[in-house]
Amino acid sequence: MSAADAEEVEKANTAFYEAMEQGDFEGLSELWLDEDISCVHPGWPVLSGRGEVLRSYALIMANTEYIQFFLTDVKAAVAGDTAVVTCTENILSGGPAEESGELGPLVGQLVVATNVFRRTPEGWRIWSHHGSPVLTESDEEDDEDSPS
């Protein structure tokens, strides 16, 4: 796995979240592969195929006035023409205002994502996105409840 590959994949991963932040539906659509894609938004069932997946993003964008992703723990693993990126999405978002002209209340959310990319002639494209809410603390490593 070359460092250049990992860098390119991380750029595609960043572009994915930037398209969301900018409400750039067309840019987002272009980042997804044409076939066999799947997507899980936090708490949602699996969406399959461009129709279902892109419709979900149109719906989310329509209901999101403001969204910002602070990505942490970004890790890219590349094998041949496929890459798996995991990251933590520290999300700050707001829905449409009740009265026009003002933002709705801002909500913070902690989500972890596994994003799978494939190399194409046009660059790395998203094959699968799976995001899920983090419900528990991660500091259970000292737990002595493991089998002997």
Next chain:
Amino acid sequence: MSAADAEEVEKANTAFYEAMEQGDFEGLSELWLDEDISCVHPGWPVLSGRGEVLRSYALIMANTEYIQFFLTDVKAAVAGDTAVVTCTENILSGGPAEESGELGPLVGQLVVATNVFRRTPEGWRIWSHHGSPVLTESDEEDDEDSPS
């Protein structure tokens, strides 16, 4: 994508859940790739590398007296030497009994998973598993709230 490939990948996916059901830690360990693996259990943060991932399974197995997965909506997409499988895990599980000899209370859980596999000389092996709780209904397709 050949039908034979998809069939082999689905078999590896089934073997993954069977190892969990049987509490077969060694069998489960062998199904994972050696390097660059990642795993997200429902509600958990990302775990990376064999150490963290396998320790989590040891912990889960130690705290699970009984677990059964009824898989539905299994879809496999194969591209070259990589495959993405999505499925719904209808889980029935029970923790250790309070008093020895009896099962703890059984709990039903609805989880969706994205499992990424890579082809190896020994067969398809798990590169990434991401499972997350389904918190909302999926029947929002009639929603007319999409942008015009």
